[in-house]
Amino acid sequence: MYYRIYAGRVKEHFSSVWTREPRTTKSPALGREQIVRAAMTLLDSEGPDALSMRRLGAKLGSGATSIYWYVANKDELLELVLDEVYGEFDVPDVDETSWRNVAASFAYGMRQALMRHPWVINLVGCTPALGPNAMRMMGRLVATFDRAGFRGMDQDYAASALMSYVIGVTTPELSWRNTMERTGLDSNALNAAIQPVVEKAAADHPELAARYAEFRGMDVDTARALNFEFGLTCLLDGLEARLNRAASRPTVPPGDRAASRPAAPPGVPPARPRHSS
Amino acid sequence: MYYRIYAGRVKEHFSSVWTREPRTTKSPALGREQIVRAAMTLLDSEGPDALSMRRLGAKLGSGATSIYWYVANKDELLELVLDEVYGEFDVPDVDETSWRNVAASFAYGMRQALMRHPWVINLVGCTPALGPNAMRMMGRLVATFDRAGFRGMDQDYAASALMSYVIGVTTPELSWRNTMERTGLDSNALNAAIQPVVEKAAADHPELAARYAEFRGMDVDTARALNFEFGLTCLLDGLEARLNRAASRPTVPPGDRAASRPAAPPGVPPARPRHSS
DNA sequence: GTTCGTCTCGTACAGTGTTCGATTTCACTC
DNA sequence: GAGTGAAATCGAACACTGTACGAGACGAAC
Numbered sequence: 001m002y003y004r005i006y007a008g009r010v011k012e013h014f015s016s017v018w019t020r021e022p023r024t025t026k027s028p029a030l031g032r033e034q035i036v037r038a039a040m041t042l043l044d045s046e047g048p049d050a051l052s053m054r055r056l057g058a059k060l061g062s063g064a065t066s067i068y069w070y071v072a073n074k075d076e077l078l079e080l081v082l083d084e085v086y087g088e089f090d091v092p093d094v095d096e097t098s099w100r101n102v103a104a105s106f107a108y109g110m111r112q113a114l115m116r117h118p119w120v121i122n123l124v125g126c127t128p129a130l131g132p133n134a135m136r137m138m139g140r141l142v143a144t145f146d147r148a149g150f151r152g153m154d155q156d157y158a159a160s161a162l163m164s165y166v167i168g169v170t171t172p173e174l175s176w177r178n179t180m181e182r183t184g185l186d187s188n189a190l191n192a193a194i195q196p197v198v199e200k201a202a203a204d205h206p207e208l209a210a211r212y213a214e215f216r217g218m219d220v221d222t223a224r225a226l227n228f229e230f231g232l233t234c235l236l237d238g239l240e241a242r243l244n245r246a247a248s249r250p251t252v253p254p255g256d257r258a259a260s261r262p263a264a265p266p267g268v269p270p271a272r273p274r275h276s277s
Numbered sequence: 278m279y280y281r282i283y284a285g286r287v288k289e290h291f292s293s294v295w296t297r298e299p300r301t302t303k304s305p306a307l308g309r310e311q312i313v314r315a316a317m318t319l320l321d322s323e324g325p326d327a328l329s330m331r332r333l334g335a336k337l338g339s340g341a342t343s344i345y346w347y348v349a350n351k352d353e354l355l356e357l358v359l360d361e362v363y364g365e366f367d368v369p370d371v372d373e374t375s376w377r378n379v380a381a382s383f384a385y386g387m388r389q390a391l392m393r394h395p396w397v398i399n400l401v402g403c404t405p406a407l408g409p410n411a412m413r414m415m416g417r418l419v420a421t422f423d424r425a426g427f428r429g430m431d432q433d434y435a436a437s438a439l440m441s442y443v444i445g446v447t448t449p450e451l452s453w454r455n456t457m458e459r460t461g462l463d464s465n466a467l468n469a470a471i472q473p474v475v476e477k478a479a480a481d482h483p484e485l486a487a488r489y490a491e492f493r494g495m496d497v498d499t500a501r502a503l504n505f506e507f508g509l510t511c512l513l514d515g516l517e518a519r520l521n522r523a524a525s526r527p528t529v530p531p532g533d534r535a536a537s538r539p540a541a542p543p544g545v546p547p548a549r550p551r552h553s554s
Numbered sequence: 555g556t557t558c559g560t561c562t563c564g565t566a567c568a569g570t571g572t573t574c575g576a577t578t579t580c581a582c583t584c
Numbered sequence: 585g586a587g588t589g590a591a592a593t594c595g596a597a598c599a600c601t602g603t604a605c606g607a608g609a610c611g612a613a614c
Contacts, residue, residue, distance in 0.1 A: 014460045014470040025591080053571065063594040065572075074571065122399065125448030128456070130474045132481075139482030146484060153500070154507065156488055160446065161508030168445030169437065171402030179405070183291045193291040197407045204409070205416030207423060211433055223430070230431065231438030237518045238511030302560080330602065340563035342603070351602065 017076040018130040023069065030062060032070050036080045040117070043081070047178070048119040075127070082123045083131025088113040091140035099148035100236055103162055106141065107232050110166045118174045125167055149243050158239055165235050173224055187220045294353040295407040300346065307339060309347050313357045317394070320358070324455070325396040352404070359400045360408025365390040368417035376425035377513055380439055383418065384509050387443045395451045402444055426520050435516055442512050450501055464497045 022032060038059050042051050053074060057064035071077045090109040094102050114120060129138075141159040150158050180190060191198075202209035215223065299309060315336050319328050330351060334341035348354045367386040371379050391397060406415075418436040427435050457467060468475075479486035492500065 014456065014462055014467055016471075016474070018474045019470060023591095030592085052569080054569090057594090065574095065595080066593050068572075069592060122403070125445070126399070126452045128452070128471075130471065130478075132478075135478040135482060135485065139478070139485045142488055143484040153488075153491060153495075153503065156492070157504050157507035158511075160504055161442070161511055164445030164448075164508060165438070165442050165512075166445070167448060168402070168441030168443070171441075171444060175403045175405070179291065185291055190291055193296060194293075194405075194407065197293070197295045201407075201409075201412040201416070205412060207420040208412065208416045211419055211430075214430060215433070218430075226430065227434050227437055230434035231441060231512070234435075234438055234515030234519060235442075235508070235512050236515070238513070238515035241514045241518065242511060300560095307561085329600080331600090334563090342564080342605095343562050345603070346561060 015072070015076075016128055016130055017071070017079045018128075025070070030060060030066060030070060032080065035060065035067055035070055035077065036084055039077060039081050040084060043119045044117060047181075048122065051119075078123055079127055079131065082120060082127050082129065083133045085113055085117050085120045085124075086129065086131060086137055087133035088116070089133075089137050091137055091144065094144040094147045099144050100240065102144045103236060103239075104232060106144075107162060107166050110163070111170050111228065114166075114170045115174065115177075118178055121167070121171050121174050148239075149247065151246075154242075161235060161239070165231055169228055169231055176220075191216065292349070293405055293407055294348070294356045295405075302347070307337065307343060307347060309357065312337065312344055312347055312354065313361055316354060316358050317361060320396045321394060324458075325399065328396075355400055356404055356408065359397060359404050359406065360410045362390055362394050362397045362401075363406065363408060363414055364410035365393070366410075366414050368414055368421065371421040371424045376421050377517065379421045380513060380516075381509060383421075384439060384443050387440070388447050388505065391443070391447045392451065392454075395455055398444070398448050398451050425516075426524065428523075431519075438512060438516070442508055446505055446508055453497075468493065 025031060035056070039051055039056055042056060042059060053067055054064040057067060060067075067077070071080070088109075089106065091106050092102050114124070138159065141162070142155045145155040145158045148158075176187075176190075180187060183190070185193070198212050202212055302308060312333070316328055316333055319333060319336055330344055331341040334344060337344075344354070348357070365386075366383065368383050369379050391401070415436065418439070419432045422432040422435045425435075453464075453467075457464060460467070462470070475489050479489055
């Protein structure tokens with residue numbers, strides 16, 4: 001986003017807050033810790049648009065550009081803030097319950113952390129997660145799936161699938177909540193605002209009519225909770241099934257997974273063209 | 278994002294491109310269609326930061342502010358562009374193959390569409406999807422799960438789970454690809470740049486060491502493809518299992534799902550405080 | 555020719571992230 | 585205490601952004 005481009009030529013350098021040492025500072029007033037804390041309270045209380053360097057500086061009682069002594073740019077600040085949120089994810093100890101309970105309560109914990117910090121959804125998959133908290137969490141998650149019986153890359157794949165589901169399902173929930181808070185409307189009013197579009201959609205696609213009708217009768221929050229649980233259960237069931245399959249057939253021949261292979265090939269799409277305008 | 282705030286008071290109004298009639302225009306030069314097309318080529322060729330109203334106007338050979346005659350603001354433009362991408366998702370006819378094949382090839386198609394338009398990942402769950410293409414797609418997906426045997430809200434839940442997984446798993450892939458393109462580094466160089474952080478993480482969390490070692494030996498794209506397939510298979514297996522369970526027990530008693538209920542309650546977190554700074 | 559609705563667009567405003575260089579602050583040495 | 589050099593702060597400026605506003609241009613109907 002904020003990587004500099006000089007006359008169309010891209011700066012060929014990757015940088016992250018975590019790839020270099022933080023400034024060793026015996027600062028009296030400021031410091032990374034306080035900056036990050038202030039940024040989070042700003043984000044939590046007033047949303048993502050409220051976090052500008054100037055406002056953050058004002059909140060810290062210092063000049064806006066003073067922050068750049070501790071942080072190279074805003075992206076790095078966001079990396080720090082993101083890792084702070086990763087620190088709020090809880091992965092219980094797999095020695096105390098089943099892997100399935102660990103995975104499930106991790107998913108619920110992650111979902112709740114995301115909802116506590118709605119702004120983080122725009123960061124969580126898009127910003128490199130190299131911070132200590134992210135690493136610790138990933139380590140515990142991988143260990144959980146190791147203990148469960150997954151071997152090799154499957155440990156990664158399982159963890160990735162779980163996190164991906166949580167991120168994917170929470171994104172639209174937060175979007176809905178954010179528009180509610182932004183517009184000051186409750187979900188009834190919001191539904192009413194969407195009404196004409198929905199009715200037209202229901203007319204064009206009759207299979208949706210029943211869906212909308214049923215949805216309108218439900219409480220939004222419980223519908224969301226049920227939705228979340230539904231997919232999570234499916235995913236965990238699928239993981240468990242794979243585990244059982246592997247257990248009953250210790251060495252998995254390469255062609256074994258063909259039975260569940262979908263019609264479309266798992267091909268990688270070609271790289272999109274760039275600067276072709 | 279761009280909803281106006283007057284002296285701290287939020288404009289209590291929801292609006293979307295789809296909630297009101299487009300300007301009926303017999304325009305000679307401009308028009309929504311051309312604007313959206315130009316915006317997409319700009320986004321595809323130069324990334325999300327390249328889409329500013331001024332640049333878009335320049336590309337269209339017109340003034341920047343002329344666009345506002347056809348579109349209320351930039352968010353609405355993005356809504357239009359998003360729906361255009363939704364139009365690229367393909368949902369095969371469920372009458373021709375199994376629901377499982379439909380779901381799988383939808384997932385692959387959605388993933389490929391997202392990768393064709395990497396900028397869309399910041400929109401896909403965050404912008405209301407009320408456009409005709411989104412509706413058509415959702416209708417076909419719901420019909421697929423109806424035909425599969427899902428009943429009531431489960432049709433929605435299944436569709437949501439599938440889309441959520443695809444979005445969630447594709448997000449970090451695109452993030453990686455975007456940083457590659459932005460920095461001009463290939464994945465080897467990028468891995469090298471991250472090296473120190475990874476090594477420290479491996480030292481602190483030994484369970485990650487084996488993961489990184491194995492990952493380094495793999496081709497990134499095939500690892501991604503395998504990762505995608507792994508979670509997708511799990512999800513579809515879980516959906517199928519639920520279907521079989523429902524089939525063998527036509528009426529599902531309320532307590533039936535308790536066996537797969539996780540430790541944490543599916544509670545909804547309290548609304549975050551606002552303007553409390 | 556006048557008028558009216560459609561459409562274009564230059565200007566301006568308030569805001570953004572960030573650079574640069576001057577300035578302040580502060581611990582430490584002489 | 586005076587002096588010094590590093591650490592830290594910050595005001596001004598730059599090149600952007602989205603978009604409100606109002607003046608003007610165009611074409612058709614009367």
